[in-house]
Amino acid sequence: MITIGILNLQGAVSEHYDITKKAIENMGIEAEAISVRYADEVANCDGVIISGGESTVIGKIIKERGIDKVIKDNRIPVFGTCAGMVLLGKKTDFDQPLLGIMDISVKRNAFGRQVDSFESPISILGEDYLGVFIRAPSLDDYDKTKEDIKVLSKLDDEIIAIQQGHNIAIAFHPELTDDTRIHEYFIEEVLNCVE
Incomplete structure (x- = not known):
């Protein structure tokens, strides 16, 4: 059995928990979703x-609690949405603590402020999907020499989803839809790590 931890520090934690549980049920696998707050x-x-959520606040808490060290030392796959995308990168356009486990540079609030939030049809993993963008970041750049990096989705010219190894960073909020496919994809990546 695998365990997927939903980092319960800020943001749509209950929504991620619910859709992760639903994804696990849809996949018919032995797994659990739990809320986690400490290393x-x-x-x-x-x-x-x-x-x-607010990536600066989440980043500070992750560092203070040693969560970053645990993730890095144990090579735990991470799925970051919105602020999570910012935190996964090694660089951003704002001075803040980062997890820094992906060779990406992220631009915070690339699509505007809260009032500029929107939904848009996108294509991800070769399938149509509804992206919910709230103060969404985008990818500024990534290390194109890394063979384990692949762009998963773009909106216009902006990269909104990327994967490196088993880590996935996306700019939008799949937890605010009823569609479990992206969570299922991440769970498959986790399963590939533990086999």
Whole structure:
């Protein structure tokens, strides 16, 4: 059985929890979704989801609690949405603590402020999907020499989803839809790590 931890620091935590449970049920696998807040809890996870929120605050808490060290030392796959995308990068356009496990540079609030939030049809993983964008970041750049990086989705010219190894960073909020496909994709990545 695998354990997917939903980092419960800020953002749409309950929505991620609910859709992760639904994804697990749809996949028919032995897995559990749990809420995690501390490094020792994260250490017991096979994968971690970092939701949206204020990336500076989440980054500070991750550092203060040693969660970043646990994720890095144990090579735990991470799925970051919105602020989670910012945190996964090694660089952003704002001075803040980062998890820095993906060779990407992220532009915060690339699509505007809260009042500029929108929904848009996108294509991800070769399928149509509804993207919910709330103060969404986008990818500024990524290390094109890394063979384990692949762009998963773009909106116009902006990269909105990228994967490196088993880590996935997306700019939008799949937890605010009823569509479990992206969460299922992450869970498959976690399963590939534990096999």
